[in-house]
Amino acid sequence: MATTRSKQRSSKLDLAARAAWLYYIADNTQEEIATKLDVSRQAAQRLVALAVSEKLIKFRLDHPLxxxxxxxxxxxxxxxxxxxxxxxxxxxxxxxxxxxxxxxxxxxxxxxxxxxxxxxxxxxxxxxxxxxxxxxxxxxxxxxxxxxxxxxxxxxxxxxxxxxxxxxxxxxxxxxxxxxxxxxxxxxxxxxxxxxxxxxxxxxxxxxxxxxxxxxxxxxxxxxxxxxxxxxxxxxxxxxxxxxxxxxxxxxxxxxxxxxxxxxxxxxxxxxxxxxxxxxxxxxxxxxxxxxxxxxxxxxxxxxxxxxxxxxxxxxxxxxx
Incomplete structure (x- = not known):
């Protein structure tokens, strides 16, 4: 049971990482992400948010203050x-x-x-x-x-x-x-x-x-x-x-x-x-x-x-x- 949950979480994180890459790197809209990942627009939004909350991506600001x-x-x-x-x-x-x-x-x-x-x-x-x-x-x-x-x-x-x-x-x-x-x-x-x-x-x-x-x-x-x-x-x-x-x-x-x-x-x-x-x-x-x-x-x-x-x-x- 624990192994199954671990695999499900890993699969979800993989999908979240793909969504984040499409959004932040490939500059796709959430609608485009939804189409490419075959999920709803709301699901695409949640996947991007999951990638941020799980620290799968790091932000660095290039413009100096x-x-x-x-x-x-x-x-x-x-x-x-x-x-x-x-x-x-x-x-x-x-x-x-x-x-x-x-x-x-x-x-x-x-x-x-x-x-x-x-x-x-x-x-x-x-x-x-x-x-x-x-x-x-x-x-x-x-x-x-x-x-x-x-x-x-x-x-x-x-x-x-x-x-x-x-x-x-x-x-x-x-x-x-x-x-x-x-x-x-x-x-x-x-x-x-x-x-x-x-x-x-x-x-x-x-x-x-x-x-x-x-x-x-x-x-x-x-x-x-x-x-x-x-x-x-x-x-x-x-x-x-x-x-x-x-x-x-x-x-x-x-x-x-x-x-x-x-x-x-x-x-x-x-x-x-x-x-x-x-x-x-x-x-x-x-x-x-x-x-x-x-x-x-x-x-x-x-x-x-x-x-x-x-x-x-x-x-x-x-x-x-």
Whole structure:
């Protein structure tokens, strides 16, 4: 019975994909689609809608938006960025626009024939970016993590990037074999002497580009919500003046990495400050404006993909700081 339902669904998705291709690529009307697929006009309309809802097709806008371009140029000039993209803000707080823009940028590296190393942190927005990458076969590349993906007691994070992207692209995956934050400094030092960690650190240092999420620091912030740090640790970070984090590394309003708190036990790859390799921050939402502004001030990132509202807020903050 389950097999029959699976075959029926597959057949319907095949038909939806044909309808979407005829509509979006071949520029057919719904009446023409109905005739070619031998279905009613209403059925043709539903098939096209199904293709969209099942994400069988991806939308990319070729016409540049002048306001977003102006904001990106202003950010690039102000913070001496190597690259900057600004997308229209979403009224519902969706990350889709940022994810689509970041995926388009990432694809330029993944489609290269020359073997390339690309590094990543983790998080919801980066995971959404990966969801926008089409399936491909690029085994010549290496995809490397700069952050562990579990709490020190073993619970795995839900927004891992490297393994998921490897499955979509066929590239070799190199996840960091440690928790995000070790239970002690002694444990962190021991974990970082393992050959697997040394290999990954070497690959990260050779990466052509690194994509990182930017997290805010506060109650139920990404590190806290994911269980990587507990109530006491997030409270300590706030008392130390932390406003944001990159790959678990907390920093203050000036973008300076903290020398205390959980930073002493980060088991991932150390960050550069100021960053030397291309490192693109991928994040949006006004709740992250202080974290993004500080990361730019502290030169923890030299590339940015964000939304219009955040871009405007960062530029306003730059005028008074």
């Amino acid at each position: 002048s306001d977003c371009i102006a904001l990106a140029e202003a950010l690039r000039d102000k913070f001496e960025l190597s690259t900057c993209e600004v997308v229209p803000s979403s009224a519902d707080g969706s990350r889709n626009g940022i994810a689509v823009s970041a995926a388009a940028h990432l694809e330029t590296y993944l489609l290269a024939k020359t073997p390339t190393i690309v590094a990543f942190s983790s998080g919801k927005t980066l995971r959404a970016m990966v969801e926008q990458i089409p399936s491909m076969n690029q085994p010549q590349h290496k995809i490397v993590s700069i952050i562990g993906n579990m709490a020190h007691y073993g619970r795995a994070g839900r927004h891992e990037v490297v393994i998921h992207l490897s499955e979509r692209t066929g590239a070799e995956a190199y996840p960091v074999p440690t928790p995000v934050i070790a239970s002690s400094i002694k444990e962190r030092k021991l974990l970082q002497t393992q050959q697997s960690f040394i290999t990954i650190k070497s690959l990260v240092n050779q990466a052509k580009v690194t994509f990182v999420g930017i997290g805010d620091i506060g109650w139920n912030a990404p590190l806290h919500e994911s269980g990587f740090i507990n109530d006491q640790e997030i409270t300590e970070l706030m008392e130390l003046g932390a406003v944001g984090e990159v790959a678990g590394w907390a920093y203050d309003q000036h973008g300076t990495l903290l020398k205390k708190g959980t930073n002493t036990r980060i088991a991932g790859v150390p960050l550069e400050q100021p960053v030397q390799r291309l490192t693109i921050g991928v994040a949006g939402g006004l709740h992250k404006k202080e974290a993004l502004f500080a990361a730019l001030r502290g030169k923890l990132i030299n590339g940015l993909i964000t939304d219009e509202a955040v871009a405007k807020s960062i530029l306003q903050m730059a005028l008074v700081n």
